[in-house]
Amino acid sequence: LGESAGAITRAHWNSVYGSKQPDQVSWFRPHLDASLEYLRTSGIERSAAVVDVGGGASTFVDDLLNAGYGDVTVLDVSDEALRVVRDRLGERAQRVKWVRTDVTELTMPSGAFQFWHDRAVFHFLLQPHARERYVAALRRTLASRGYALIATFGPDGPEKCSGLDVRRYDADALEAELGDGFKRVANSTEVHITPWGTPQQFVYALFRRKEPRR
Numbered sequence: 001l002g003e004s005a006g007a008i009t010r011a012h013w014n015s016v017y018g019s020k021q022p023d024q025v026s027w028f029r030p031h032l033d034a035s036l037e038y039l040r041t042s043g044i045e046r047s048a049a050v051v052d053v054g055g056g057a058s059t060f061v062d063d064l065l066n067a068g069y070g071d072v073t074v075l076d077v078s079d080e081a082l083r084v085v086r087d088r089l090g091e092r093a094q095r096v097k098w099v100r101t102d103v104t105e106l107t108m109p110s111g112a113f114q115f116w117h118d119r120a121v122f123h124f125l126l127q128p129h130a131r132e133r134y135v136a137a138l139r140r141t142l143a144s145r146g147y148a149l150i151a152t153f154g155p156d157g158p159e160k161c162s163g164l165d166v167r168r169y170d171a172d173a174l175e176a177e178l179g180d181g182f183k184r185v186a187n188s189t190e191v192h193i194t195p196w197g198t199p200q201q202f203v204y205a206l207f208r209r210k211e212p213r214r
């Protein structure tokens, strides 16, 4: 069952990126300004390992490279999405690590990342076990004192994204999902305007991984 659910997810997203221009999807923004601002204010080094989880075709990776971040991973369940961004980046794509996987099945080494970025991915996880696996992957791969920025539709946001049902969160609910081991350091809401002018409420929350107990 797990495998077939994964195959359906992948087929959905491959068909989205195979049929729509990157700027013709509801979640498109020319730049992920709020995410970039959180990254800057976290103060992590330019050499720190940053992962864009479900990066899709967004320009976050372009902006990271432009800002001099040297250890960038883009992860997505859709090979089509990764292809679109790789093509756009051309030569510069070689400076990025590309990981085609479902985040709930992520097998990366422990402490691999210092900054985890997820905009509009966690909210698709409807099954408790899928959210548990996401949080387990985050716990394992985020280094001690690393940051996780998670953005989802907010309580007043839409009930669907890309035609799929979503769960909506406020910052407290996101914090509760992550459980012990994370400290919330900031949060905000954003009214995102889709390319066709519809407002959508997003909630952003920045968490810091606590030091392991001695």
Ligand SMILES: C[S@@+](CC[C@H](N)C(=O)[O-])C[C@H]1O[C@@H](n2cnc3c(N)ncnc32)[C@H](O)[C@@H]1O
Binding pocket: 009, 013, 027, 028, 029, 053, 054, 055, 056, 057, 058, 075, 076, 077, 078, 081, 101, 102, 103, 104, 118, 119, 120, 121, 124, 161, 162
């Ligand atoms: C709504 S889009 C957001 C894209 C990008 N983060 C942005 O803000 O523009 C959701 C993205 O997450 C990817 N995705 C959805 N479910 C996923 C999963 N379980 N594991 C990894 N990626 C997933 C999709 O392929 C898609 O690129």
